[in-house]
Every structure is written in structure tokens, then in C-alpha cells.
Amino acid sequence: MSDDRKCECGHTNPIGTVLCESCxxxxLMTDAELEEADNFPSMRYEGMARRSKTYSRKLVDKVWNFFSSVKIAVIIIIITLVMASVGTILPQKMYVQVPLLDEQMTRDYYSGTYGLFGDIYYLLGFHEMYNSWWFVTLMAMIGxxxxxxxxxxIIPLYKAxxxxxxxQHLAFYRGQRLFIPLPVEGAKELDATMDQTKGWLKKRGYKIFGEGTSILAEKGRISRWGPYINHVGLIVFLLGVLLRGVPAFHIEEFIWVREGQTVSIPGTKLFVKNLEYKTEYYAEDEYVEELGMKEGMVIPKNFQTDVIIYKNENENLPGAEPNLTQVKEGPITVNHPITYQGISLFQLDRREQILGALNFTLIDMDSPDSKEIGEVKIDLFDPSSEIKVGENYVVRIxxxxxxxxxxxxxxxxxxxVLPNNPxxxxxxxxxxxxxxxxxAYVAGGFVQQNENTPRFQLATHMPDLIDSSGLIVRKDTMLPLILFGAIVSMIGLVMGFYWNHRRIWIHMEAGRIYVAGHTNKNWFGLKQEAKFLMKHLNLSNDLVAVQDKDKKKNT
Amino acid sequence: MGKEKRIYMRIGVLGILLIALVFAIYSSISKPGLLKVGDEAPNFSLKDREDKNVTLADLKGKTVILNFWGTWCEPCRNEMPALEKIYQKYKSDDVVVIGLNVGEAKLTAEQFIRQVEVTFPIWFDSRKEVTKRYSVGKMPTTYFIDKDGVIRVIKTGEMTERVMEQLLSETKQ
Amino acid sequence: MIELSGNLLLGAFILYLIATMLFTVAITGRKWSNRDPEEHATKYGRIGMVVSLIGFILHLGQIVLRWAAAGRSPTSNMFEFISLFAFFIVAGFLILYYLYRLTILGAFSMPLAAIMLAYASVFPKEITPLVPSLQNYWLQIHVSTVSLGEGILAIGFAAGLMYLIRTIPQKIRSKSTFMLELTISVILMMIGFIVVSFALQSPNMATTFEFPVYDANNPGVVKEMQQVEYKLPAIAGPQDYTIIKEGPMKPLFETPTFMHGLDAARKFNTVIWSVMSGLVLYGLLRLILRKRIAAAMQPAMDDIDPELLDEISYRAIAIGYPIFTLGGLIFAMIWAHEAWGRFWGWDPKETWALIVWLFYSAYLHLRLSKGWLGEKSAWMAVVGFVIILITLVVVNLVIVGLHSYAGV
Incomplete structure (x- = not known):
């Protein structure tokens, strides 16, 4: 059984074709219907058969048709955007500053802070919306x-x-939204008009096809591909996002590193040492104008951590002593991460001026002049149990x-664990x-065993204050692909929206000359173009009328 | 395009898209590296109270109750006596309790141990690498690992002696 | 230089207002006696265009001078961003004028720009040095591009609104007439907020409160005491407040508990003032005009071709959408990656930018593939702009996130 349809011009068309591929x-219209210009079918896809419109029996076809429908796509888009907005009403769990270590704490937080609304929000899972299975499904469905x-x-468009x-069929021209029968008569005038028009169109940048009595002038055909290039770009983008799910392609961690500390970078065989952290503030003279700020308020200029990155030559067993070789050294500032072999460390957070070590001087009251014996430093993160002071003294913790x-x-x-109150x-x-x-040293003071006349005293000095840096660890091998997808998408958008596909036909038949036109966007501009053409041919502007036919059609 | 060819093409495309959808959902809900029951307990190497290097692999062949604790954690302190009891009771049965101190100075931990008077081995995860690898958040968290090194129970929260007995017997099966 | 820049902005604002009046006269004054309607409309329209252009140039001057004074582009706080947005609204108007020559579009575009500029002035204007996260070229590129895109989309809104006023039948009440009045009252609320903020700006109007902040993990336990200053008279006070410095009135009630955050009560108070003043303005206008506001405006629009308005609205969106995609999504992702290591984090501002983008995608698909034209399309253009306003106002001020700026 063949699925073709024969046209009066001799060409056979596939089933579902609306406008003969050849002429x-x-x-699908009778001759009587053809007389009524209003009934002309849509120019979408040049009247080619679109497969999904023609088959719908099997399940495969039904599913295919479902996803190929623009209406369904719009519905999915709208559901996605509505749900996304719901996710912003209360802060998502990942942005809550308080540590929420398990589900009970999370629920308590939401119901405690936001009442019943918060509790419902939590129970519906909205607090962790954007990685939930259903939100991911929504986005996958868009994909x-x-x-x-x-x-x-794309296939019918390519063929078209x-x-x-x-x-060449007159019914085609008559059915176009821009259709102008020119008030020109006589063989010589007809030919002259034809040539004039051809010349003018060429000057306006149109490419001319055809000869003799039927001419097509066309501009901007490539812009028809715009939407598809855009969609391909979006698909590549989503593909990149999807592949990020493969563990090897993506690392996302957060670590605290104190000054002087070396910490392993999770998910890698690397270690990072914090050499120094500093915050720089703007100086008074760096302000452009008087800000009238309160006393003591400052604006930060730079957050910087200087680090060394090491590689562990050992097996990288958790907890085992690493064998470190230095591989990179440098600063990390906001907007300028340090990167080594695809792993990047970003400056995100800091804790400044935390106690690192206590400094005392040991005084022996019994010695002549209450002599100072020596210094006692107590590391608050890794205190030694015995500290020798001078020749003959020991401080045991x-x-x-x-x-x-x-x-x-x-x-x-x-x-x-943090020494907030040692x-x-x-x-x-x-x-x-x-x-x-x-x-005992407690709350900044001392409690002596021998209350009245202690023999040993400790004089306090400024403790060592250290800073701690909060660094984000990232690895994202899919980024180039994602960026590529975004760029392709932009190109498609620009192609599709900033150019349009204009066609102007000139047709001579039975002593009359007809001008017809079509564009996929910006009819106003095509109308203007036609008016300029009329002016060039010394004909009246009023001839130009864009008919409303296509508008009400639901395609 | 022939009818059959078209259907195969569509099935092919839809099939690939379905796989992509499943993969997308799976990767969004799964947390790679998060240990679950049935996984092999990752090996690690730490220092014990005598400052010797010890590893989990050393204990293969024994049932291990791996208890993550800290001196600041009240519930951890509360369950220490029960852990000690279990340790004493099943020592001869090739069961060992390991207390893993999470990131504290040895000094602080030692003084705590002296107070609670436990005799089971205490290892020090000073850099918290094992804590991180075992995704320990709320404490106490206890992993019950069987003779073949497979995780059988992951329990968060304080345990009574009875609960410990129960979970231990589950692990030994 | 900063002062000159400020004066230029004031000049631009005044000119935008004058242009608004000229365009309004151009449409409404046509039917006055002894005038040829066409000529009248053209004459005033032309003067309006000239005034708009001069205002635009002054505004450009302000931007350039401020840039030079600050050493960086004026894109880093609410004041700078919203005045840039106003600038690009005028730019969008000029672009669409160049394409379609419909001067009357100015009657709705210029007041929009003026309102935006006035709204910007409510915020602190000082040139503050950039905090580290803003020290990135991509910031400047992202903000200016997205602002341009949104400015052009705003013209889509203006033309859409004009279409609705022009075409919705006002003889009988309907869902459409109601929604149109609602839209107009929301615009009035924005104007109301601006008027109230300026009118009540003196220190005498401010009230300072002290209130307890509770521990999120231990309900009932006070973590610390905080102070907040209301610039507007207090209608809704913070929970469990005590007054430190008295203002013109005592709060009538306390802000509900679920409004979380140190500034929640103040912002809630501001919202109440905006809604109230908007409704008052609306009520007054209804009283004076004795009919629905849209109904009062409709006769003046009679001579305008609604299809042209429909086309302009669509065209503005078709031009603005790719620019918004580039600036609001792509450049934003590049900047986010450099600053925070992740190009997308679903923080409220990013999420709402995506919502704007998805919404306009839906608009374009419905228009181009499903043949949605006319009223349906115009409403979508209006809703789209409302969503943009939400990203501007609500996300920056009400919702807390990485992106927030200071508020009123």
C-alpha cells in the first residue's frame, strides 16, 4: 500500500502533505474552496507532512506524540516554574545556617521557625526541592x-x-497573507515590471531563484534553523548537567582549614595546608565619598587564604599518615580560586581570631626576685601533656x-571541640x-590549689590567635560541555529572533502579474518592504495589504 | 521512511531518553560514598592509645562494634558503661568494641577515658578523615561490622545494653 | 563629580516626567476644540520624543560620571541597578520607536521609567567600595546585560498594557476588567510606596525598636537582642518589641511569628504602607473619574491600532528575550562559577531568573506555535513583567540569600 498522493502537476506527495511539494x-481543498482565499492552509513547514500528526495507533507513537506537542511542553514549563517559585518561599535546607544533622532536627527547625506552614513545607519535601526526584523528573521531561x-x-523542515x-500554482500565491495583483497591463510593461522588481530585490539582498514567469526572491533562510540550533544547544547543556551525576566528573565539598593546619581534600589524593588567612579592609582614603557609617563599621576589600597543595604519595587510606609532596602554592581570593588538575579551591568563609594557643610565663615565688622561669605555651588544638620550663620545672596538663x-x-x-572557653x-x-x-586556668583567670600563698604563678600574655578558612572544593569536568551548549543555544536564539526568513514571489500568468510574500516573523517589516517596492515601481502604497487569514488559525 | 523503520527509530530514541531520565533521578537522590548496610567497611589506619598504627583490616575475622564518640557528647558518655559490659562479655567470642574518638586532642580524650573507665581499644581519628568517610553526623553513631568486614547495622543515637545485644546478635548471624 | 552626576540624574528624572506629560497630552488632547487631532498628536509627540532623548542623554551622563567617580561600573547596589534599569527602559522605548514610530508608546514607557527611577532613589545612594564577591568583571557584564534585556521586556509590558486598556470592553464588568484594575492598582501601590517614602523621610518619622531574637533550635530561648529602625511610621511592630526611640505612632499589632529574619518586621511594615497607599490612590482616582480607571483611559486610545500594539509588545519581547538569556542566565552562571565555584545553586535570585526565563519561553511558544495573539498574549506580557518586578523587589528585599541588597 503506497502512502502517496498525486497532484495535478504530476508530483506524488506523501500522505499528510498539505501543499504540493512541487507546485x-x-x-486537500476542492476547487470551490480554493476560490475562497480565507481557507488557505498554514504555511508552517511549507505544508509538508509532519509525521507525528499522521500516525497515532501504537503506544510508541502515542508517547512520541505526547512529547512532541508544544502544548504539553508549555504545560511542563509552567508547572516547573510554579514549583520552582514555591521552593523560594522558605529557605532551602542547603541555605540554612544552622547545622541540621538529621531529619528530626530538620523538621524541628522548619516547624519551630515557620510554624505550621513550615511543618507542612517540610512534610511535602519542599525544603529539598531542587534535587528531589519529582523536580528532576520535571526538568528531564523538558529535556x-x-x-x-x-x-x-527538523526533518520536514530540512526537506522543505x-x-x-x-x-507555480496560482492558488498558492492567492492564499498568501501578502498578495498583490499589480495593476500593470501589456506584455512590454509586464516584462519591464518583472525586470525592475528583480533588480530591486537583488539590490535589497534577496537571492533570486527561478526564471521566466515565476520568480522567488528569498532572504534569511538560515534563520529558520535558529530555534532548532537553540534547542540543540539546550539539549547539550542538559546533557552536560546530567553527566555531572557521574561521580568521577563531579566533586563538591566544603572544608575548614586552620592556619598552620594541613587537611585532606575529600574525594582526592590531595592535601591542603593553610599558610595564612587575612581579611583586608578598605582604608578611609579608599572610600570615594563620605559614607557616614557608624563607628567601627568597615567594608571588607579582600578575603585571602594562602595555601600549599600537596599530593599524597601513599595509598590515601583514611586516617593514615600521608607522604606529602608539594605540588602547588598560591593565594585563594574570592573570584580567584586555586586549581590543580581540575580540582579547584574557592574562598568562601572564614572564622577569625579564634584562640590557638595560650601563652603564660611561669614565675617561681620562692626564687630570688620572684624570678620568671620561662614561657609556657599551650596549644589548644593539640596540647602536649608535659611542658618543660627552664632547667628544673615541668608543667603537666x-x-x-x-x-x-x-x-x-x-x-x-x-x-x-573549638577552644571558645578553654x-x-x-x-x-x-x-x-x-x-x-x-x-587551673579557667574563664580567663586562675584557681590555685594553694589559695593563700601559691608558690608558682602564671602570668598571662596575649594568646595566639589564629584564623580558619572555609574553602569549597569543586571539580566539574562537564563545564566545557555545558558552556558549549549555552553558546550554541545563544547563537540559535540570535539567529531565530534577530533575522527572519522573507520570501517574495513574482508570478506572471494570463496577462497579469502578481506579487506574493511570506515571512515567518515580523510581518510589519515585510509590509514596509512591500511598500518600498511599490514606491520603486511607481505604484500606490495602498496596494499593500496583509490579510488576516493565518492569524486566527490554531496550528 | 518505512513504517517499521520509523517505529524502531522512535523506540530507540525513547529508550535512550528513558535511560537518561532514570539516570538523572538516580544520581540526584543517591549520595555517592554514603555507606549503607551491606557495603564493605572501608579500611582505615589510625593511632591507638599507645601511639601505634592500627588498621581496621587487622580485625578481619572478628565482629567489630565501631563506636564514634566525643567528650562533649552526653549520650556517648551515657552508653560507655554498656559498651564496656558488652566488650567484656563477648571478648572471648571474637567480638571487639572500638571507640573512635572524633577529632579531639589526645589529652582531652584520655582524661575522659580515665573517668569512664573503659578498657576496650580507643583509636584517635584526630583529622576526622574516618569520621568523614563513614559520614558520621550526629553522635554517637555506631557501625556493626561482621567477621567478613561487611557493615550489618548503622545505628545513630544512644544505645542501651539491650539494644547493643540485639544488634550484635543480628550482626553475628 | 558625584554631585554633578546626582544633578544629571535629577534632570533626567524631571525630563522623563515632562515627557510623560507631553505624551499624555498628545493622546488625550486630541479631542480638544479647535485642534486638528493628527497634527496635535504629532506635534506633542515629537516634542515628547525630543524631551525623552535629552533626558536619556542626561541619564547617560549620570552613568558615565558615576562610573568615573567610583572607578567601576554603577552596577553594585539597589540604587545603581534600578536606575540602570530605568535607563534601559528608555533605551528599549527608543529602540521600539525606531522600529515602529509609535510615539504614543511613550505615554506608558516614560512614566514606567520615571517610576523606576523614583523607586531607585529610595535606596541609599552612596558609592560604596565593592565587597570581594563583587570584584569581578563578569558582575558588570552580567548586571548591565540583564538590565538591558529587562528594560526591553518592560516595553513589551507597556505595549501589552496599552493593548489591554485599548481593547478590553468596559461596558460590562468581567474577569478581564477586574484583573486590569488590579494591575493598575499594583502600579499605584508602587507609586504610593515611593510617595510615602519621600514624604515621610524626616528623622521625626523614624521609630527605633529593640526586640529579642530567639534561638532557632530552642524555641523560647533568647539568643540575643537586636535593634531595628523603621523609616516609616510603625503599623506592624517586631515581635515582643520595646520602643527605644519613639516615632509618630505606636504599632497597631505585632508581626506574625512566621515572618523570620531580623528585618522581617520592618519590611512587612513597608509592604503594608505600600498596599495601603496604593489602595488609597486607587480609591481617590475612582472617585474623581467615576468609572474604572482603565475605562477612563480607553477613549484616549481609540485611534491606536491594537494590532500594532500587539506586534510591538511581541517584538519587544522577541528582542529582549535573547539579551535576557545572555545576561540573566549565561553571564550570571559564569560569574557565579568564578565567585562561588558553582554555576547554579538554586538560590532565590537565580531561581527567579530562571522563572522569568521559563515564563517568557512559554510566552514565545504559545505565540509562535499555538497562535496566541491579542488579549491572551498581552496578559502574558503583563504577568511576565510582574515576575521581573518580583525578582527586583521581593527577592532582593524580602527573601534572604547570597544576592540580597540592603532594603528600606
Whole structure:
């Protein structure tokens, strides 16, 4: 069974063709209907058969047709944008500053801060919306729609645009929105008008096809590909985003590194050492104008961490001592990450002036002139249990609580690991005589074992203050692909919207000459063009009328 | 294009798109590296109280109760006596409790250990690398690992002795 | 130089207002006695164009001078951004005028630009040095491009609004007439907010409150005390407030608990003032005009070809959309990657930019593939602009995120 249709001009067309591929005659209309210009079918795809419109029995075809429909695509887009906006009403979990270590804490946070609304928000999963299976499905469906819509339409468009369609049937011209029968008579005048028009169109940049009685002048055909190039770009973009899901292509971590500390970079065999962190503020004279700011308020100019990146030559077993070789050194500032082998470290956060070490001087009251014996430095992150001072003295650390508080059962304990409120219980020993005394440093002061006349005293000095840098670790091998997709998409948009495909036909038949025109966008501009043509031919502007036929059609 | 060819083409395209959809959903909900029951417990190497290097692999053949704790964590302190009891009870049965201290100075941890008076091995994860690898967030978290090194139970939160017994017997099966 | 720049901006603003009046006279004054309507419209239209152009040049001068004074492009705070947006609205108008020569478009475009400029002036104007995250060329490129795109899309809105006023039948009440009045009252709320902010700017009008901030993890436990200053008289006070410095009135009630954030109460108060003043303005206009506002405007638009308006609205969107895509999405992603290491993080501003983009994609598909024209298309152009305003106003001021600027 053949699926073709024969036209009166002799050409056989595939089923579903609306305008004959060869001469442009509307195939599905009777002669009587043809007289009524209003009924001319849509010029979409030059009247070629669009496959999905013609088959719809099997499941495969039904699914295909579903995704190839623009209406469905628009619905998916609108659902996506509505849901995306709902996700912004309350802060997403990833942006909440408070650490939410498990589901219960998360739920408590949302219901505690936002009441019933927050609780419902949490229960519906809206607090983690953009990575949820259903939101991802929505976006994937946009992607699927992009692929199928494009595939479905690109082939008929290619076939339609492959050859310039000169179309010789008068019914074709009459059915165009721009149709001007010229008030020119006589064989000589007809020929002259034909030549004049051809010449003028050529000067306006049109390419001329055809000879004799049927001419096509065409401009900007390539802009028809714009939407498809745009869609291809978007598909490539989404493909890049999708492939990021492969673990090897994507790393995303956050680490805190104190000054002086070396920390492993998760997901890699690399380590990073924080040499120094500093914040620079704008100086008074760097302000362009008086800002009238409150006392002490400053504006930061630069956040910078100087780091060294090392590679672990060992197996990289968690917790094992690494064998480090230096591979890179440099600064990290906001907007300027440091990169090594595709891994980048970004400056994101900082904690400044945290206690790093306590500094004391040991004084022996029994020695002549209450002599200062020596310095005692207590590293608050890794204190040694014994510190030798001078020749004969030892300070032993008995207890250390980084963040001291009195527990519920009157037992001293720590709130956490960071030394926000250090308490150190020490015993100071004179090794020559084995005299020892206990003293505790707590809340900035001392508690002596020997309350009245302690033998040993510690004088406090400025503690070591250190900074800690919060760095983001990123690896994203798909970025070039994603960028490429975005650029292609832009090119497609520019092609499609800033140029249009204009065609002007000139046709001589039975002693009359007809001008017809079509454009895919900007009819106003085509009308203007036609008016200029009329002026050039010394004919009246009023001849130019763009008919409303196509507008009401639902295509 | 022939009818059949067209259908095969469409099935092919839809099939690829379906795979892409499934992959997209899967990669958005799965957290690579997050350990779950049935995974092999990743090996690691830390220092023990005598400052010797010890690894998880050393314990292959034994059932391991890996307990992540910190001195600031009240529930961790509360379950220490129960952990010690379990340790003593099943020592001869090739069960070992390992207390993993999360990122604290040895000094702080040692003084805590002296207070709670536990005898099971304590290893020090001073750089928190193991804590990170085992995705430990809220504490205490305890991993029950069987003789072949497979994770059988991941428990977050304080355990009573009874719960420990129960989970241990599950692991030994 | 900064002062001159400020004066230029004031000049531009005044000229935009004058242009608005001229364009309005051009449409409405046609039916006055002893005038030839065509000639009248053309004459005033032309003067309006000249005034707009001069205003535009002054505005350009302001931008250039401010750029020179600050050493960087004027794209880093709310004031700079919104005045740039106003500038590009005028630019969009000029572009569409060049294509279609419809001077009357100015009657809606220029007031839009003037309103935007006035809105910008509500914000602190000082040239502040750039904080580290803003120290990037891509910032300047992203902000100026997206602003241009949005300015052109705004003309799509203006033409769409004109279309609706021109074509919606006003003889009987309908869903459309109601929605149109609603749209107009929202615009009036914006004007109301600006008027109220300027009228009530003196220190006597300010109230300072102190209020407790509760610990998110321990409800009922006070974490710290905070202070906030209301520039507008207090209608809704912060939760559990105490007054430190009295203002013209005491709050009538407290802000509901679910409004979270240190500035939530102040912003809520501002919103209340805007809505109220907008409704008051609307009420007054209805009283004076004795009919629906759109109905009062309709006769003046009778001579305008609605299809031309429809075409202009679409064309503006077709021109602005690729620019918005480039500036609001692509350049934004490049900058986000350089600053924060991830090109997309679903923070509220990024998400809303995507929402704008998706919405206009839907608009274009419905128009080009489904033949949506006329009223349906015009409404979408209006809604699209509302979404843009949401990204400007709500996301910056109400929702907290990486992107927020200071607020009023």
C-alpha cells in the first residue's frame, strides 16, 4: 500500500502533505474552496507532512506524540516554574545556617521557625526541592520534550528548505497573507515590471531563484534553523548537567582549614595546608565619598587564604599518615580560586581570631626576685601533656576542656571541640625538690590549689590567635560541555529572533502579474518592504495589504 | 521512511531518553560514598592509645562494634558503661568494641577515658578523615561490622545494653 | 563629580516626567476644540520624543560620571541597578520607536521609567567600595546585560498594557476588567510606596525598636537582642518589641511569628504602607473619574491600532528575550562559577531568573506555535513583567540569600 498522493502537476506527495511539494497547490481543498482565499492552509513547514500528526495507533507513537506537542511542553514549563517559585518561599535546607544533622532536627527547625506552614513545607519535601526526584523528573521531561519536538520537526523542515520552493500554482500565491495583483497591463510593461522588481530585490539582498514567469526572491533562510540550533544547544547543556551525576566528573565539598593546619581534600589524593588567612579592609582614603557609617563599621576589600597543595604519595587510606609532596602554592581570593588538575579551591568563609594557643610565663615565688622561669605555651588544638620550663620545672596538663561548662552532675565537661572557653588544669613541678602545686586556668583567670600563698604563678600574655578558612572544593569536568551548549543555544536564539526568513514571489500568468510574500516573523517589516517596492515601481502604497487569514488559525 | 523503520527509530530514541531520565533521578537522590548496610567497611589506619598504627583490616575475622564518640557528647558518655559490659562479655567470642574518638586532642580524650573507665581499644581519628568517610553526623553513631568486614547495622543515637545485644546478635548471624 | 552626576540624574528624572506629560497630552488632547487631532498628536509627540532623548542623554551622563567617580561600573547596589534599569527602559522605548514610530508608546514607557527611577532613589545612594564577591568583571557584564534585556521586556509590558486598556470592553464588568484594575492598582501601590517614602523621610518619622531574637533550635530561648529602625511610621511592630526611640505612632499589632529574619518586621511594615497607599490612590482616582480607571483611559486610545500594539509588545519581547538569556542566565552562571565555584545553586535570585526565563519561553511558544495573539498574549506580557518586578523587589528585599541588597 503506497502512502502517496498525486497532484495535478504530476508530483506524488506523501500522505499528510498539505501543499504540493512541487507546485504548492493546496491538496486537500476542492476547487470551490480554493476560490475562497480565507481557507488557505498554514504555511508552517511549507505544508509538508509532519509525521507525528499522521500516525497515532501504537503506544510508541502515542508517547512520541505526547512529547512532541508544544502544548504539553508549555504545560511542563509552567508547572516547573510554579514549583520552582514555591521552593523560594522558605529557605532551602542547603541555605540554612544552622547545622541540621538529621531529619528530626530538620523538621524541628522548619516547624519551630515557620510554624505550621513550615511543618507542612517540610512534610511535602519542599525544603529539598531542587534535587528531589519529582523536580528532576520535571526538568528531564523538558529535556525529553526538547529532543522529541526537535526531531519531529527538523526533518520536514530540512526537506522543505532544501530546495527553494518556487511554486507555480496560482492558488498558492492567492492564499498568501501578502498578495498583490499589480495593476500593470501589456506584455512590454509586464516584462519591464518583472525586470525592475528583480533588480530591486537583488539590490535589497534577496537571492533570486527561478526564471521566466515565476520568480522567488528569498532572504534569511538560515534563520529558520535558529530555534532548532537553540534547542540543540539546550539539549547539550542538559546533557552536560546530567553527566555531572557521574561521580568521577563531579566533586563538591566544603572544608575548614586552620592556619598552620594541613587537611585532606575529600574525594582526592590531595592535601591542603593553610599558610595564612587575612581579611583586608578598605582604608578611609579608599572610600570615594563620605559614607557616614557608624563607628567601627568597615567594608571588607579582600578575603585571602594562602595555601600549599600537596599530593599524597601513599595509598590515601583514611586516617593514615600521608607522604606529602608539594605540588602547588598560591593565594585563594574570592573570584580567584586555586586549581590543580581540575580540582579547584574557592574562598568562601572564614572564622577569625579564634584562640590557638595560650601563652603564660611561669614565675617561681620562692626564687630570688620572684624570678620568671620561662614561657609556657599551650596549644589548644593539640596540647602536649608535659611542658618543660627552664632547667628544673615541668608543667603537666591534667585536664583540658576546650569549651568549658559545668555539667548537670557537677562534673566539668566541654561543649565542643573549638577552644571558645578553654579550661586547663595543670600541675607545676619543681623537679629538683619534687614540690608540686596545682592550678587551673579557667574563664580567663586562675584557681590555685594553694589559695593563700601559691608558690608558682602564671602570668598571662596575649594568646595566639589564629584564623580558619572555609574553602569549597569543586571539580566539574562537564563545564566545557555545558558552556558549549549555552553558546550554541545563544547563537540559535540570535539567529531565530534577530533575522527572519522573507520570501517574495513574482508570478506572471494570463496577462497579469502578481506579487506574493511570506515571512515567518515580523510581518510589519515585510509590509514596509512591500511598500518600498511599490514606491520603486511607481505604484500606490495602498496596494499593500496583509490579510488576516493565518492569524486566527490554531496550528 | 518505512513504517517499521520509523517505529524502531522512535523506540530507540525513547529508550535512550528513558535511560537518561532514570539516570538523572538516580544520581540526584543517591549520595555517592554514603555507606549503607551491606557495603564493605572501608579500611582505615589510625593511632591507638599507645601511639601505634592500627588498621581496621587487622580485625578481619572478628565482629567489630565501631563506636564514634566525643567528650562533649552526653549520650556517648551515657552508653560507655554498656559498651564496656558488652566488650567484656563477648571478648572471648571474637567480638571487639572500638571507640573512635572524633577529632579531639589526645589529652582531652584520655582524661575522659580515665573517668569512664573503659578498657576496650580507643583509636584517635584526630583529622576526622574516618569520621568523614563513614559520614558520621550526629553522635554517637555506631557501625556493626561482621567477621567478613561487611557493615550489618548503622545505628545513630544512644544505645542501651539491650539494644547493643540485639544488634550484635543480628550482626553475628 | 558625584554631585554633578546626582544633578544629571535629577534632570533626567524631571525630563522623563515632562515627557510623560507631553505624551499624555498628545493622546488625550486630541479631542480638544479647535485642534486638528493628527497634527496635535504629532506635534506633542515629537516634542515628547525630543524631551525623552535629552533626558536619556542626561541619564547617560549620570552613568558615565558615576562610573568615573567610583572607578567601576554603577552596577553594585539597589540604587545603581534600578536606575540602570530605568535607563534601559528608555533605551528599549527608543529602540521600539525606531522600529515602529509609535510615539504614543511613550505615554506608558516614560512614566514606567520615571517610576523606576523614583523607586531607585529610595535606596541609599552612596558609592560604596565593592565587597570581594563583587570584584569581578563578569558582575558588570552580567548586571548591565540583564538590565538591558529587562528594560526591553518592560516595553513589551507597556505595549501589552496599552493593548489591554485599548481593547478590553468596559461596558460590562468581567474577569478581564477586574484583573486590569488590579494591575493598575499594583502600579499605584508602587507609586504610593515611593510617595510615602519621600514624604515621610524626616528623622521625626523614624521609630527605633529593640526586640529579642530567639534561638532557632530552642524555641523560647533568647539568643540575643537586636535593634531595628523603621523609616516609616510603625503599623506592624517586631515581635515582643520595646520602643527605644519613639516615632509618630505606636504599632497597631505585632508581626506574625512566621515572618523570620531580623528585618522581617520592618519590611512587612513597608509592604503594608505600600498596599495601603496604593489602595488609597486607587480609591481617590475612582472617585474623581467615576468609572474604572482603565475605562477612563480607553477613549484616549481609540485611534491606536491594537494590532500594532500587539506586534510591538511581541517584538519587544522577541528582542529582549535573547539579551535576557545572555545576561540573566549565561553571564550570571559564569560569574557565579568564578565567585562561588558553582554555576547554579538554586538560590532565590537565580531561581527567579530562571522563572522569568521559563515564563517568557512559554510566552514565545504559545505565540509562535499555538497562535496566541491579542488579549491572551498581552496578559502574558503583563504577568511576565510582574515576575521581573518580583525578582527586583521581593527577592532582593524580602527573601534572604547570597544576592540580597540592603532594603528600606
Amino acid at each position: 504548492g497547490k493546496p491538496l 525529553i520534550s526538547l529532543v522529541i519536538c526537535s526531531l519531529d520537526r 528548505l532544501r530546495k527553494p520552493r518556487i511554486n 591534667l585536664d583540658y576542656f576546650p569549651d568549658y561548662q559545668m555539667g548537670t552532675d557537677n562534673r566539668p565537661q566541654t561543649k565542643g 579550661m586547663v588544669a595543670m600541675e607545676i613541678v619543681d623537679t629538683k625538690t619534687n614540690v608540686l602545686e596545682r592550678v
